[in-house]
Structures are given as structure tokens and as C-alpha cells.
Amino acid sequence: MKKTPGVLLAVIVLGLFVAISRRPDTFRVERTAHIQAPAELVFTLVNDFRYWEQWSPWWKLEPTQQVSLTGAAWGVGAVYEWRGRRTGSGRMEIVESRPYEYVRIRLDFLEPMRATNTTEYVLTPAPGGVALTWVMAGENTFAGKALQLFSSMDEVMGRDFERGLADIKLVAESLRGAARPSVGDAGFRGDSDSRDAALEVVVTRQHPNHE
Template sequence: MKKTSGVISTVIVVLLLFAIGQRPGTFRVERSATIHAPADVVFALVNDFRYWEQWSPWWKLEPTQQVSLAGAASGVGAIYEWRGERTGSGRMEIMESRPPAYVRIRLDFTAPMRATNTTEYLLTPTADGVKLTWVMSGENTFAGKALQLFASMDEVMGRDFERGLADIKSVAEASRGSSAPSVGEAGFHGDALTRDAALDVVVTREPLFPRE
């Protein structure tokens, strides 16, 4: 009986490993939204991390996470680090910024698993606004492939992208007629430690992770 159970367990493990191995080596998640607002208003929301509190789906997911801003105020060299129980931890840095059409971000996850992905925001003019396309792409790690046996990356991340785009649309369209959206009273003034009044997110200019 024990021998039979062992054989069954081995077969299950082999089948699981085979299934994981058959997953694609790379992934790409893409969502778009049409926003009735000037391109420079929409661009500012994704090009300046100080505005992310107004629309980021992960900011809203965990009110007690820590967020650190460093480097440039916006555009190339701007750095955003986070650490939380539900959101894990990681670091984003804007690597390319072409106003008001394109932003490319290097996204490094450090927990619960390590991975490096690329996030892109592409803005295409429309008759009365802009089409914003949000893309994330990268290599599928072994852990990532295993998780995708139960839910696809496109399904999981796609829902977050859709929520984020809906909030960007809401904020940008509420700012029509302005050159840029306003930064909330509780967010990112100076270099001192501050606390978001609505969500109680700790925000600081001190790095969360030591530099290697």
C-alpha cells in the first residue's frame, strides 16, 4: 500500500513539473482605457509617483504599507519603494520618459518572490482625449509558472490594471481644464515622514532597502 502511494505521489509530482514546464517563458499583460482629458494631465499621473496615491490599486489594497520616494521628483530617475504584508515588497524606477506619450518603469519584486519586470504606459491621442495603454511584461519564473496553474497572470494582473485605469480616468477627467492634477494635501510634501490622512500609508524619503 505504501509503495502504491509512493508511486502515485511521484506521478503527481512529475505531472505537475511537466505542466509547469509547459507554461510560456515570458508573459505580457495589457489593458487600455480611453480618457477624456488632456494628454499632459494623464501623463503626469503615471510619470510622477507623488500622484500614484490617487489611483494605484496596490496603494488601496494595504493601508499600512510603507512607501518611500527617492531620486528625481518625476520622470527618469524617480524611485518608488514599498513594503507591506499583503503587497509584498519591491522597487520601481522610471527608466524612460517621453512627455506626453510614453513612460517605461523597471519593476523589481523582492517579496514574496523575486522577479524583474517592465511596466510601460503608452498614450495615444484621440479626438477628445487620450487612449492610455498599461503593459507589464517579463520572464516567467518557476514560481510564477506554478501560480499560473491556478490563475493566469493576465486574469490576476488584468483586474488590477482595469481598476487602476478606471481611477486614472476618474482623476484625470475631474482635472479637465487644469495643466496637471493636484497632489493631495496628505501626500509627499518635502522630505519629512508623512502619513496619508485617508489610508494611513506611511510615506517617507528614506530608502526602505539598503543599496547594494
Template structure:
């Protein structure tokens, strides 16, 4: 009886590991929002890491977060490192920008898991405002593939992106100049 149970457990583990091996090597999380502000008003709120952190949902998750900015906080080369028990340890770096259109960042995590992901913000004029897309993409090693079986990355991170875009929308739309002035 014990031998049969042990064989069933081993077989289940082998099947789980085999299934994880078949999972994709990459992931992508994307959320969008329509914001009633022009791209030139939104771009500085993303391209400047100090401004970015005024609406960044991860900064709001931990009031005790320890953050430090690099020598540059705006545009390519701008960096921000953070240390937090709630949102982890890592650094973001703006890699490239296309004014009023795109900000591309490198997001490196040290804890709770080591990972390097690419984040892109795209601003597209739409209707009377801007469509903002927040995308994170990265590679998955075998351990990460195994974890993705049990944790839905799109749901977990996607909710944070939705919260962040709501924060950005509130901030950007509040800054609207009065009409007819």
C-alpha cells in the same frame, strides 16, 4: 494498493512538472482605457510617482503600506519603495519617458516572490481623449511557470490594472477645465 496509489501520485507530479516546463518563459498583462483628457494632462499623473500613487490601486489596497520616495520622484531615475503585508515588498523606478507618450518603469519585487518586471504606460490620442495602455511584462522561472498553472496572472493583475485605470480616469476627467471658458 498503497504502492499503486503512490505511483499514481508520483506520475501526476511528474506530468505536472513536465507540463510546467512547456509553458512560456514570459508573461504579459495589458489593460487599456479611453480617458476623456489630453495626453498632456495624463502624463504628469504617471510620470510623477507622488501623483501616480494618488490613483495607484496597490496603494489603496493597504492603508498601512510603508512607502518611501527617492531623491527624485519625477521622470527617469524617480523611485518609490514600498513595504506591505498585503501587496508585498519592492521598488519601482522610472527608466525612460517620451513626454506625453510613454512612461517605462522597472518594477522589482522582493516579497512575496522575487521578480523584476517591466511596466509601460502608453498614451495615444484617440477621439476626444486618450487611449491609455498599462502593460506589465516579465520572465518566468520554473517555479513561476508552475504557479501560473494554478493562478491566472492576467486575471489577478489585470483586475488591479482595470481598477487603476478607472481611478486615473476619474482623477483626470475631474480635472477638466470648463468648456467655453
């Protein structure tokens, strides 16, 4: 008996549903770079959102996105919110910070799909500098599992991590001979207003004094 188009379609849909549901319930993407620069310099680049424009692969993807920095000036309580046509929208908040060792961020994607993940930056001593490990982990939503049928999360996000780490390495190593910054020092590339104007990025800052 010949199968009707409706039956064939149902079989295909069921097959896709089964394939998607069998994808892992969680994901983890991890990359490491060895950086010939002081730990305090590398730490500041990730612990203070004001410096992310210098190395974030997503800022470079869409430098005209709208960014709002609120909460603490740096470290725990610092909040970074973004909205763009290519990068969607979302929110990051630093929830744990140990000077020169570790930064943990809660990452909430709002558009084009909702998801909550954890991002970590781990610094470990290495000859001549530090090894910086960038990790993102979270639960796989059904939509996320569906996308992974066509491309690997590790492959797609891993490329972004590699680009970001390469730029952190470039910035940190170019500054290693300069005076070492303290946590929250904002003196790498001039005042923030001039940087924002040059990049045509709308940035709103509401930084109270950090204790």
C-alpha cells in the same frame, strides 16, 4: 501489480513538473482606457510617483503600507519602494520618460517572491483626450508558472490594471477643467505631507531638484 503510494506520488509530482515547465517562458498583460482629459494631465499622473496614491490599485489594497520615494522628483531616476503585509515588498524605477507619450518602469518584486518585470504606459491621441495603455511584461519564473496552473496572469493582473485605469480616468476627467499641470507639478490635492498623514502612510522623500 498495484502501485505503491510512493510511486503514485512520484507520478503526480512528475506530471505537475511537466505541466509547469510547459507554461510560456514569458508573459504580457495589457489593458487600455480612453480618457477624456489632456495628455499632459494623464502623463503627469503616471510619471510622478507622488500621485500614485490617487489611482494605484495596490495602494488602495493596503493604504498603510510603507512607501519611500527617492531619486529624481519625477521622470527618469524617480524611485518608488514599498513594503506591506498584503502587498509584499519591491522597487520601481522610471528608466524612460517621453513627455505626454511614454513611461517605462523597471519593476523589481522582492517579497513574497523575486521577479523583475517591465511596466509601460503608452499615451496615444484619441478624440477628446488620449488612450492610455498599461503593459506589464517579463519572464515567467518556475513559481510564477506554477501559480498560473490555477489562475491566469492576464486575468489576475488584468483586473488590477482595469481598476487602476478606471481610477486614472476618474481623477484625470475630474480635473480636466482645472489648470493643466506641468510635468512634476504637485498641486492636485494639497501638499504631500497632509495627504500622507490622511492615509496613514509612512513616506520618506529625498527629492533633489529635477533638472
